[in-house]
């Protein structure tokens with residue numbers, strides 16, 4: 001592993017635990033709170049694996065959450081430290097002190113006198129390590145991406161045109177994706193999910209959507225909108241009852257916020273829920289709810305008005321409604337411009353009763369919970385847009401190579417080359433925005449503004465890519481049955497669903513002008 005320079009810290013070697021000597025006799029570790037005095041380190045250095053080394057290790061174990069076991073020998077390797085192989089310490093050139101483990105984790109550094117067993121990095125340490133800047137996906141992320149790409153290109157892409165034409169929900173594809181673990185990629189393993197990280201999920205979603213965005217939105221709406229609120233806000237019992245079969249992908253779960261009068265203005269929700277004799281009685285309707293009417297849908301979480309606050313604003317609460325609940329009905333699916341093989345229905349609630357314990361999260365926190373959910377959803381819709389933009393580019397590049405005019409491939413004309421270059425640049429930018437936002441979320445950092453940026457830029461870049469892909473195809477791109485014509489139809493929804501470009505631009509602008517994205521959004525939906 002080569003050392004890398006990140007924010008002035010050199011990170012590299014087996015554990016990435018690197019101290020940098022700063023003016024003022026102190027060593028500063030990547031974790032800003034972790035400081036060791038230079039004197040202590042010098043003492044530790046003398047004994048290397050001696051008492052001070054032990055203390056230093058103990059402190060590192062405590063502060064960094066590393067797990068160690070009897071027999072470990074920690075080396076405090078000064079900058080001239082040789083490796084066991086006689087090669088230079090991978091970080092010595094940086095002038096750093098490297099707290100390295102005794103072998104293991106791919107280390108090239110020397111082992112302790114007792115042969116030493118490697119340290120095992122804890123969850124916390126892995127999360128911190130992920131935060132180090134590195135454009136390489138982890139092995140796990142790569143595995144999810146490659147698995148998705150293989151499956152999408154072999155099993156989804158060849159059927160995408162037919163799925164769009166027939167507007168049929170692809171049960172067999174979704175079943176296979178469940179078997180592969182994709183339909184529960186980020187959901188907890190203890191509830192049947194795959195336990196993958198959010199970056200991996202977005203990489204996978206990009207690949208699935210590159211083959212077909214109908215399948216992409218089915219996966220996204222299930223994982224991000226349907227299941228993640230259950231996983232985040234559900235009680236243990238709710239997770240057991242509702243999440244378990246959905247986290248495997250065997251059943252689907254939907255999320256119902258949008259209504260006739262409540263689109264961008266989610267606070268305009270009219271659906272009501274009254275508590276009567278230990279039951280919530282729900283009345284009202286929802287529209288365009290994804291995954292709400294398939295044969296495998298297990299239920300929906302709906303946002304309903306459960307009262308009025310002192311300031312006159314509605315109290316909005318999330319309620320779990322299983323599919324077979326009396327008083328809950330679904331209308332027919334819609335004729336759509338895109339996402340035609342995905343499933344959306346209007347939902348109707350007429351004296352629909354669910355037990356009081358079907359409250360999800362806190363009473364009155366429904367909108368706040370949903371907006372948090374939506375931040376993750378926006379990153380995912382941006383990933384879906386990147387996948388679609390990539391599909392446009394794939395088709396455009398192939399056409400530019402094959403189509404001949406004036407005795408040469410059209411890709412030889414500068415006008416076409418510039419279109420390809422612009423598409424490639426924008427896709428790269430959009431992908432980086434998606435991955436940055438996903439990485440921030442995975443690291444537990446604020447990511448609301450970045451989610452909005454990724455959503456706006458990726459959806460609009462995809463629209464431009466679809467437009468240019470049709471242009472590069474000429475009249476052929478205007479024909480029914482041409483992939484780029486389908487992409488051109490499909491791309492528009494990405495600028496609308498899960499927050500329009502307008503509302504996302506407002507979140508970005510307000511966060512720049514006034515306050516953090518989180519505060520700006522809280523004010524916009526203040527109840």
Ligand SMILES: Cc1cc2nc3c(=O)[nH]c(=O)nc-3n(C[C@H](O)[C@H](O)[C@H](O)COP(=O)(O)OP(=O)(O)OC[C@H]3O[C@@H](n4cnc5c(N)ncnc54)[C@H](O)[C@@H]3O)c2cc1C
Nearest residue numbers: 255256257258263264288289290496497498499500502503
């Ligand atoms: C295929 C599909 C699937 C969907 N799936 C789901 C789902 O699973 N669950 C769910 O709850 N919803 C779902 N939706 C709804 C979707 O999230 C909404 O369409 C979206 O939030 C926008 O709401 P709206 O369509 O009512 O637009 P409106 O709110 O009516 O907006 C119309 C226009 O006005 C603009 N506008 C509105 N307010 C402002 C403002 N304050 N400032 C500037 N411009 C403004 C908008 O940006 C837009 O351009 C789905 C929609 C579709 C089409």
